[in-house]
Amino acid sequence: MSVKSDRDGGFLLGNALHDTLESVCYTDKFQKIYRxxxxxxxxxxxxxxxxxxxxxxxxxxxxxxxxTFTCSETNACKYRIKEVTNIVLEELEHSLSLI
Ligand code: SF4
Incomplete structure (x- = not known):
């Protein structure tokens, strides 16, 4: 949360001493990130x-x-989701003699 970012002015959304979790959800910054x-x-x-x-x-x-948050594929998902899924599916198909 404390990582600096020039693009969106950082990710600090509120102050625990003054704000509630609910009130932070209604701020412009949170709403933009959410959208x-x-x-x-x-x-x-x-x-x-x-x-x-x-x-x-x-x-x-x-x-x-x-x-940006408004995108789809990343390197992380290629290796963490897609490749792992491909390996699991291939093993399942082999174990069920489907290929
Ligand atoms: S693997 Fe997940 S993050 Fe990557 S493009 Fe598909 S749905 Fe999006």
Whole structure:
């Protein structure tokens, strides 16, 4: 949360001494981040055949790899989701004599 970012002015969303968790959710900054992450998840839903396994990925990977939450594929998901899924499916197909 304390990582600096020039793009969105950092990720500090409130102050635990003065704000409630609920009040932070209504700030412009939180709402923008929330919308951007939801847009990225929707891009994944529309474009990725692994969406059912993944659910749209990690916003942090998207942000730090591509500089935005509003994107789909990242290197992290290629290696953490797609390759692992491919290996598991291939092993299942072998074990069931499907290939
Ligand atoms: S595997 Fe990658 S592209 Fe597919 S839904 Fe997950 S994050 Fe999105």
């Amino acid at each position: 951007d992450i939801a847009t990225g998840v929707e891009l994944c839903r529309q474009s990725c055949e692994y969406f059912g396994v993944c659910g749209g990925g990690a916003g942090s990977n998207k942000y730090w790899e591509k500089g």
